Amino acid sequence: MRGLNGRAALVAIAVAALIGGTILGRVTSGLGGGGLGEIAASRGLTADEAAGALKSFVAPGKYDEYVLLASGGHSGQVHFVGIPSLRLLKTVPVFTPESWAGYGQKADSGEAVLRGGSSTAKNNEQLTWGDTHHPALSETNGTYDGRWAYINDRANGRLAMIDLRDFKTKQIIDLPNMGTSHGGVFATPNTEYVHVSSMQPVPQTPNGYAPLEQYAEHFRGMSAWIAIDPATGRGDVARSFQIELPPYTQDLGDVGKKASAGFGFINSYNTEMSVGTADREGKPLEVGAAKNDYDFLHIIDWQKAQTVAATAGKTVLRNGMRVITLQTAIDDGLLYFAPEPRSPHGVDVSPDGNYIVVGGKLDPHATIYDIDMIKKAIADRNFSGRDRFGVPILKFEAVVAAQVELGAGPLHTQFDNKGNAFTSLFLESAVAKFTLGPKAGVAAGNAFKLVDKVDAHYNIGHLATTEGDTVSADGKYLVALNKWSIDRYPTLGTLKPQNMQLIDLSGEKMKVVAEAPVGYGEPHYAQIIKLDRLAKSLQVYPVGTDPLTFRPSTHATALGRQRIERSGTTVDVYMTVMRSHFAPDVVRVKKGDTVRFHLTSVETTADATHGFAIPGYNAQVSLDPGEVVSIEIKANTVGTFSFYCTEFCSALHLEMQGWLLVEP
Numbered sequence: 001m002r003g004l005n006g007r008a009a010l011v012a013i014a015v016a017a018l019i020g021g022t023i024l025g026r027v028t029s030g031l032g033g034g035g036l037g038e039i040a041a042s043r044g045l046t047a048d049e050a051a052g053a054l055k056s057f058v059a060p061g062k063y064d065e066y067v068l069l070a071s072g073g074h075s076g077q078v079h080f081v082g083i084p085s086l087r088l089l090k091t092v093p094v095f096t097p098e099s100w101a102g103y104g105q106k107a108d109s110g111e112a113v114l115r116g117g118s119s120t121a122k123n124n125e126q127l128t129w130g131d132t133h134h135p136a137l138s139e140t141n142g143t144y145d146g147r148w149a150y151i152n153d154r155a156n157g158r159l160a161m162i163d164l165r166d167f168k169t170k171q172i173i174d175l176p177n178m179g180t181s182h183g184g185v186f187a188t189p190n191t192e193y194v195h196v197s198s199m200q201p202v203p204q205t206p207n208g209y210a211p212l213e214q215y216a217e218h219f220r221g222m223s224a225w226i227a228i229d230p231a232t233g234r235g236d237v238a239r240s241f242q243i244e245l246p247p248y249t250q251d252l253g254d255v256g257k258k259a260s261a262g263f264g265f266i267n268s269y270n271t272e273m274s275v276g277t278a279d280r281e282g283k284p285l286e287v288g289a290a291k292n293d294y295d296f297l298h299i300i301d302w303q304k305a306q307t308v309a310a311t312a313g314k315t316v317l318r319n320g321m322r323v324i325t326l327q328t329a330i331d332d333g334l335l336y337f338a339p340e341p342r343s344p345h346g347v348d349v350s351p352d353g354n355y356i357v358v359g360g361k362l363d364p365h366a367t368i369y370d371i372d373m374i375k376k377a378i379a380d381r382n383f384s385g386r387d388r389f390g391v392p393i394l395k396f397e398a399v400v401a402a403q404v405e406l407g408a409g410p411l412h413t414q415f416d417n418k419g420n421a422f423t424s425l426f427l428e429s430a431v432a433k434f435t436l437g438p439k440a441g442v443a444a445g446n447a448f449k450l451v452d453k454v455d456a457h458y459n460i461g462h463l464a465t466t467e468g469d470t471v472s473a474d475g476k477y478l479v480a481l482n483k484w485s486i487d488r489y490p491t492l493g494t495l496k497p498q499n500m501q502l503i504d505l506s507g508e509k510m511k512v513v514a515e516a517p518v519g520y521g522e523p524h525y526a527q528i529i530k531l532d533r534l535a536k537s538l539q540v541y542p543v544g545t546d547p548l549t550f551r552p553s554t555h556a557t558a559l560g561r562q563r564i565e566r567s568g569t570t571v572d573v574y575m576t577v578m579r580s581h582f583a584p585d586v587v588r589v590k591k592g593d594t595v596r597f598h599l600t601s602v603e604t605t606a607d608a609t610h611g612f613a614i615p616g617y618n619a620q621v622s623l624d625p626g627e628v629v630s631i632e633i634k635a636n637t638v639g640t641f642s643f644y645c646t647e648f649c650s651a652l653h654l655e656m657q658g659w660l661l662v663e664p
């Protein structure tokens with residue numbers, strides 16, 4: 001350690017200690033540009049910062065241990081991020097067209113998916129954006145199985161499915177009878193259903209309109225249980241059902257697991273049913289919605305509800321969906337309320353399913369419900385009354401195991417494997433760690449106690465722990481999804497990125513070890529899956545595959561079978577694509593023709609991706625190895641258009657072009 005100054009020596013010792021004394025000699029000397037301590041000192045790193053760098057660093061060519069799936073908010077896509085490195089691995093377009101992936105750029109698969117979610121949509125408008133909030137990975141026995149991912153569209157009340165074989169969006173469903181959707185997506189332990197609930201209630205009248213004066217009478221919230229096809233992962237509306245809810249504002253939810261399997265939970269606010277300045281008092285909604293001391297945690301027995309939904313005469317068919325009315329839900333014991341401190345935000349179920357943690361938002365506590373107490377209160381009909389619609393309200397004391405004071409603005413909660421819970425504190429900009437109760441293995445004397453806090457920069461919304469939403473949360477890392485980043489990054493204009501912070505959970509104290517800006521979109525929620533669970537991911541498609549179905553495409557073209565066929569004014573071009581050639585490379589059509597390019601990538605090499613773009617036609621697709629894509633254009637303008645490959649695929653990439661000749 002000769003030659004180091006005092007500070008560098010200290011850092012060197014700390015860094016070496018972190019790595020392990022036995023290799024101290026090696027790491028503190030002779031690593032090219034100096035020992036680790038010298039490097040840390042020369043870069044101005046404290047020992048803590050150097051330790052954080054080592055803990056989050058993933059060496060070139062090595063893989064992250066986990067992948068985080070985060071929503072992109074109102075940018076309409078999702079991000080896949082490596083953990084612990086926080087490197088962005090991939091962005092997948094879901095509700096918003098995106099040209100790199102060729103999604104919604106006149107090509108059949110993405111185009112069809114986007115159109116499928118728009119045709120019956122709220123306003124008969126071709127929707128080209130969404131607001132993604134809560135991703136849900138599919139589960140088998142309560143554990144992520146790496147098959148599918150689901151995400152809601154907060155803005156337009158839709159649900160999307162991404163297949164984790166090729167990480168592409170395969171389905172968008174417009175959820176009827178609800179305007180916006182927030183409480184979802186949450187997958188049941190074997191992905192029998194995914195749950196999405198509405199946010200703002202809407203009138204359940206035939207034409208979808210009712211005056212605000214008839215709010216209580218006509219407006220209803222919805223809890224939608226979308227049945228998942230176990231073979232394809234797609235939502236099956238015919239087997240799905242909805243449960244009507246009172247016209248409160250239903251916020252976040254979760255579904256039960258293990259001890260609470262079969263139940264779903266949704267928070268609510270505005271049980272005052274304020275409609276803002278249209279109220280008799282004429283006050284803004286945030287005033288009208290904060291009058292009651294308690295709102296209602298909705299407790300839904302979905303296991304029972306699916307039986308009720310399958311019983312003749314128990315549902316009404318509304319816009320193609322079976323709906324269990326509010327009255328039936330009450331009469332058949334499908335819906336109960338438990339009081340929760342006013343205007344809560346998140347509700348999260350612990351890995352063993354015993355505890356249901358509600359974040360207070362305007363209340364400094366986490367309120368912790370116990371599923372056995374809930375079941376007993378339901379069985380004993382231990383009600384403190386009913387709401388104005390007749391929904392039984394369970395006695396607060398009969399269902400709450402504890403309240404833990406955490407700090408200002410508790411929102412969302414995640415868990416580890418040692419009986420701890422982690423709650424984001426939005427107002428305090430911190431993560432609070434507290435213990436759960438005896439059922440989570442915590443000694444009675446230590447139960448329900450705040451044990452640690454760490455600052456987040458800044459204004460944390462959601463947080464995600466590794467495998468945190470499963471029955472086997474592993475308590476290794478936590479990622480804080482922060483809304484503000486103000487001074488954390490160079491000023492690049494007025495719209496600031498979001499900030500993700502990686503927190504090490506392995507010690508007694510939580511430690512922020514790394515952070516990374518999110519320069520595109522606003523992650524709300526995220527889930528973190530072990531990388532080895534994503535083993536079903538494909539390198540290439542078998543040549544000739546239709547990516548929507550994974551089956552051989554009827555439009556596939558084999559080498560030597562390339563051709564152009566005309567039928568009336570429709571021209572079908574059966575084209576193969578390979579390094580570094582489109583065949584055919586000259587396509588002659590007449591002005592006014594409809595031209596359908598059926599492109600088959602005959603590549604079998606991983607990463608040998610091509611693109612196909614036609615200038616002036618708003619057409620650009622990505623052709624992954626083996627993929628078949630059809631793209632349809634109308635040849636409206638006479639001219640010569642040189643189509644070309646957009647992906648730098650080979651040494652002769654720039655030569656990979658051809659002609660679309662539109663003759664007069």
Ligand code: CUK
Nearest residue numbers: 133252461462524525
């Ligand atoms: S919401 Cu965004 S911070 Cu949609 Cu889950 Cu709480």
Ligand code: CUA
Nearest residue numbers: 645647649653
């Ligand atoms: Cu193919 Cu560039």
